[in-house]
Amino acid sequence: MADTKVIVIPEGKICDYVDGKFRNDTPEEYVRQTIEKRLVNEHKYLLKQIRIEYTLQMGSRKPRADIVIFDKDCTEQTQENIKIIIECKKEAVEARNAKEGVEQLKAYMSACLNCEWGMWTNGRQKEVYRKVKNEKGQIEFMDYNDIPSADGNLEDINRPKRTTLKNAYDDNLLFTFKTCHNHIYVNDGLQKQPAFFELLKVIFCKIEDERNIPKPLEFYATSEERSNPDGQLTVKKRISKIFDQVKNKKKYRLIFDANDEIKLSPRSLAYIVSELQKYSLLNTNIDIKGKAYEEIVGANLRGDRGEFFTPRNVMKMVVEMINPGVDEKVLDSSCGTGGFLVNAMTHVIEKLERQFEEELGMPKANWSNEAINTFRDRISEMAKSNYFGFDINPDLVKATKMNMVMNNDGSGNILQSNSLLPPHEWTDDFRSNLAEALGIDKSAIRNHKTIEFFNVIVTNPPFGSKIPIKDKAILEQFELAHVWENDKKTNTWAMTERLQASVPPEILFVERCTQLLVPGGRMGIVLPDNILGAPGLGYIREWLIKNHRIIASVDLHVDTFQPRNGTQTSVLFLQKKTQEQKDAEEKSGTMADYNIFMAMVEKVGHDKRDNPTFKRDKEGNEILVPDTNSVLVLGETGEGDRTVSHEQKKKVEDDQTPDVPAIFAEWKTKEGLAW
Structure with a gap:
């Protein structure tokens, strides 16, 4: 232009x-x-x-x-x-x-x-x-x-059709979620967390109704129903029927009890339904949904065990760099709100969509209802087989399941557990569900040496000196929980038989993730910088080099986790060595020589108070550039077709994370890394 x-x-x-x-x-x-x-x-x-x-x-x-x-x-x-x-x-x-x-x-x-x-x-x-x-x-x-x-069209205000559902734009879905949650909090006398879970039930109903193709939508409340007690009761009866369908589905049995019900007053339920009914939660852009959902989850379920949820731009960067494949098994061992898994699954769904378009010989916009349902079934099957999330917080497990459901129905393998426990101490439910999803015998999950299940791990483990691990039964599983002695002459470390009195959880999570990876598997993990640089932790770096190929280290700005945590962090990308590789290196007495990708992200799109930051000119003024995603229009042609004119402008986020994956992909090709 x-x-x-x-x-x-x-x-x-x-x-x-x-x-x-x-x-x-x-x-x-x-x-x-x-x-x-x-x-x-x-x-x-x-x-x-x-x-x-x-x-x-x-x-x-x-x-x-x-x-x-x-x-x-x-x-x-x-x-x-x-x-x-x-x-x-x-x-x-x-x-x-x-x-x-x-x-x-x-x-x-x-x-x-x-x-x-x-x-x-x-x-x-x-x-x-x-x-x-x-x-x-x-x-x-x-x-x-x-x-x-x-x-x-006033009819669509009261009862939208599938063809009139709208995709949310910008922050409007976040506005709607906040409006609904605030209404429950104020009018139903529920505290923040119970109010959130009641909203969660209604969102489940909305998605279940959208999936019920080709039947007419039943998730609606007319203006008249919303305004009178009899109408409100009618809405509650209608939505309760949908919730009964949700509860009866096997994949939701770990989220809702068989006798669970929507506890909202009919008045509140009718209001919330009327606010949500116009949107398509299935088709709205994943970034818009993710931002809205993860922000409201973070506001209501954030715990006190070092849970600092990863910003969306960092998660997207990590997933694009780790590049999970269609048939690879993916785990987040500290899944929080599920952002890493949603991003990983979306990354793979885009690959799958391109495959389907090639097979059908047409773009997705032209697919039939039958083709759409077949594609969704393939996604559900992939999610059921390949996507896993663990978290110790049962509320976050529910929240992650919801996030996965809202983003293409990947709810099946989000499991509650303290995954640092010895595998034989994992609960029977956890071991049974994990074994079933992996297609293995539960008895095969015996100890920390028998859990090599996953091709890809993307995670941000809880970290901090306030939550050290002191349990001897846990520490005994980890080489990094032992006392290591440094030979100052050779500057090498040797592990002793003695256990440390306590170990920060992030150190144990590094080794647990390695134990969970198949040989040749890879991980992207967010870690405090002291692990990578503190002199007294040199044994961790030596252990990392012995057991992995260090693929990349991306240094994140100190404001990345602000305003709640000012810890300086990096993302470490590792590929687990095979036993043959380790044996060969031990026999030769030398480590394989290779290059490591290094990057520093100095701008993350927000400041230490979490206010967005934008690019500026030399004089320090924010700038505007054309908004290529805008659908803003000025007029219509004679045939009634909309014509794009009036070029919209937007601020440019001062964020370097989107630049890193492309640079890394070019480097990876030169290094001969095929994944």
């Missing part, structure tokens, strides 16, 4: 998504920008229909409405022709606020003769009203699920 020049953003400003004007970067503005993107990308309103900060005449007052929308054919965008008004507030402002709450919105709607719809939101709460006149000619405001989309 001709106008792809870089635009500089003044300090403290943002570029408005709709009109391109610079506005102050405030919490309220963040809410408005997210809503603007939803209006255009989900509701399909044209730019020419939307006005920002529109001045209203209300007696002697001239307030400005945040967003107003006109009919697309409106030639005079006057106050009397406004169809929709939207007011956006920062999170701290409540809907009942006398000055800035929903009453302000209703006053604005009343002052606009033909305004039929209004929406008020603060990012956590959303209220939608339709203005009508009763039999006496008086104005009334009816609660509605949502404002209508550009086509004006």
Whole structure:
């Protein structure tokens, strides 16, 4: 395009998504920008229909409405022709606020003769009203699920069809999850964690309903049902039937008990269903789903055992570098929210999708329902056979299962266990389920020498001096739990028979992951830098070199895990040596000589307070570049087809993690590494 020049953003400003004007970067503005993107990308309103900060005449007052929308054919965008008004507030402002709450919105709607719809939101709460006149000619405001989309179809607001489900855009799914969770927390008297798990049940129902092709969708609540007690009971009965189907599925038996039920009040359930029903949770972009889900999980289930969830950009970098194959068995031994597994599975699904497109001779968009179901069955089978996650926290196990279900149904092998325990002390359920998934006899899982099951491990183990491992039965399994002595003359280390009194968990996890890998298997593991550099831990590095080929080390910026943890970390990529390789090296007395890929990630896209950081020009100003992913449109052709014009601009995240995999892939080819 001709106008792809870089635009500089003044300090403290943002570029408005709709009109391109610079506005102050405030919490309220963040809410408005997210809503603007939803209006255009989900509701399909044209730019020419939307006005920002529109001045209203209300007696002697001239307030400005945040967003107003006109009919697309409106030639005079006057106050009397406004169809929709939207007011956006920062999170701290409540809907009942006398000055800035929903009453302000209703006053604005009343002052606009033909305004039929209004929406008020603060990012956590959303209220939608339709203005009508009763039999006496008086104005009334009816609660509605949502404002209508550009086509004006009200039926889809109440009961969406499969063809009208929308893919969430930007942070709107995160807004919706927060809104639902906040509603449960406030209205049902549940604490954060129980409120989260009730929301989880409803999300399961939503996904189950979407998968029930080709039957009509049953996950819905009409505006009328949401607004009266009888309707709310009807919704609860309808969703409870779906939840019964969920519970009866074998793959969900470790998530829900047979007598489990949705404990939300009918009023809350109807509200949450109405908020979720318009989206397709199956088809929404994985990054949007992942960000929304993992952020709400982290806010509600973060524990105190060194659980610092890995940023999504780092997980994506690690998975792309480790490059799991379609038939490889993948494990995250400390799965947390499941982000590593979801990324790994998505990486492989993209490969599988390309295979299917070649076999069928057509792009995915043209597949039949039968082909789509066959593809989903193949993904489910792959997930059941090849994807595994362990975590000691039972709540995180449930959360990971949900994340996998939401991202292509990989829920089968997420298991709760303290995986550092001796294998013969693993619970019978854990050993039975693991053996069944691996297709082996449970009795084969005897000790730490008989657990070489996985081709690929991607993980971020809990780390920290506050949670040391002191149990002798655990420590005895690990060479790295022994006392090692250093020969200062040769600068070599020798393991003694004595055990250390306590060992940080991340050291044991390195060795446990090695034990879990098949010979030749590879891992990407996040570790504190002291393991790689502290003089007193030289024995760990010697052990690593003896047992692995060190493929790569990527040094992460100190802010990577901020604001909760300032530990300096790196990602270490290792390939387990075969016994033959180790024997040959021991016989020759020399280690194989090879190159190691080294990289430093100095920018991770956020600062120590977790605020996003963006690239700047030489003067320190943020810059804008063309947004190639934007679907924003200005007008239509004579045939009614949308035409992309008005090139959208976006800030550029100051993040180097996406650059590393491509550089690594080029290096790997030169080194002759085939995976």
